[in-house]
Amino acid sequence: MAELLLDAVTKQFDGHPAVAAVDLAVADGEFLALLGPSGCGKTTLLRLIAGFERPDAGRIRIAGREVAGPDRQVPPEERRVGLVFQSYALWPHMSVAENVAYPLKVAGLGRAELARRRDAALATTGLEGFAGRRPADLSGGQRQRVALARCLVMEPPLVLLDEPLANLDVHLRAAMQEEFAAFHDKTGATMVYITHDQAEAMALADRIAVMHQGRLQQVAPPRALYNEPETAMVAGFIGEGSLLEGELLGFEADGRARVSLWGCRASLRARPDQAPGRVLVSLRPEHLRLAAAETPGTLPARVRRTVYRGGRVAVELRPEADPDTSLLLLEPEASAPETGQAVGVAIKGGWVIPRSTEQL
Secondary structure, eight states, X not given: OOOEEEEEEXXXXXXXXXXXXXXXXXXXXXXXXXXXXXXXXXXXXXHHHHTSSOOSEEEEEETTEEEEETTEEOOGGGSOEEEEXXXXXXXXXXXXXXXXXXXXXXXXXXXXXXXXXXXXXHHHTXXXXXXXXXXXXXXXXXXXXXXXXXXXXXXXXXXXXXXXXXXXXXXHHHHHHHHHHHHHHHHOOEEEEXXXXXXXXXXXXXXXEEEETTEEEEXXXXXXXXXXXXXXXXXXXXXXXXXXXXXXXXXXXXXXXXXXXXXXXXXXXXXXXXXXXXXEEEEOGGGEEEEOTTOTTSEEEEEEEEEEOSSEEEEEEEETTOTTSOEEEEEEGGGOOOTTOEEEEEEOOXXXXXXXXXXX
8 A cells, every 4th residue: 555645735945835735645556647837846745755855834644654744754765665867866887787776785685586676677677688788878768767677676655756757858758658657557556757748747647736836726637637627727737728708697407607708608618606707718729610700609810820730730819809818729731721811719618717716
């Protein structure tokens, strides 16, 4: 069992909260991505879990054991937490096999058991043929696999990964995502993966915790984050799309919300307890359709620019009612409009952000 529990965990630096009253529960065997922009506090939170920082308030429990609290701070080496960093942190004078076995050697493991676990970790990460090489002789992806094998060899129930793919090019990143997914499947370890890259988080995680200014904004599976963001920050940070102010008029018999956007009526998804009045609406590109200019029931808009995306074109629009607002949709290359063209925009879906009243 390697459940991770954070209860009102807080950490300040020079009077400024880096982590503010974070509550989080990560289930045994779960792959959780901690996602957010630079400076949001996610690396500080990882360091608190690992034991490199002491919380100013709150408690941290790993596998039912309190490792941090008002009167307790278990050192990192006693928490049985595996760590994988973006910098690899390999010993340059050691071979791959020696790097992987080093934690076991420090722990005083017997020679036979050390060799067995070292060889198993090398096999799991596909490094058997590289055992005698030095880190300088390896590619970035191979070095990251060595760091992963070194983590695996300790058989930790909880693994923390701090931006592990940040130093790799786009092709290696895709390959290493598969490595991490396979690692999780084989070990069953609880994993917390720190990243600012939402594509990585979406591809790997069972759930994603979005963090901003030291606080958790939302914790949910990737599909729920994209389709039903709970705050304006999550709606703007996850995926592409637009945030518009509108007026919630009421609900249809089927439970969909009637919303007015610059006088255009739209039927959108919303929570049934959402109060009528001013709201924020999240519109994804797939919620919008182009129509001829002045088509009844559409928003008059003008094409600001188009960007080719390999068979499709991203079309950025400016509504005539509010030229400071941007709408984004995707069109097949053959039907993409021209820059400056007047169009109508039909709204075929969208989501009313539940906490919008706090942000307007």
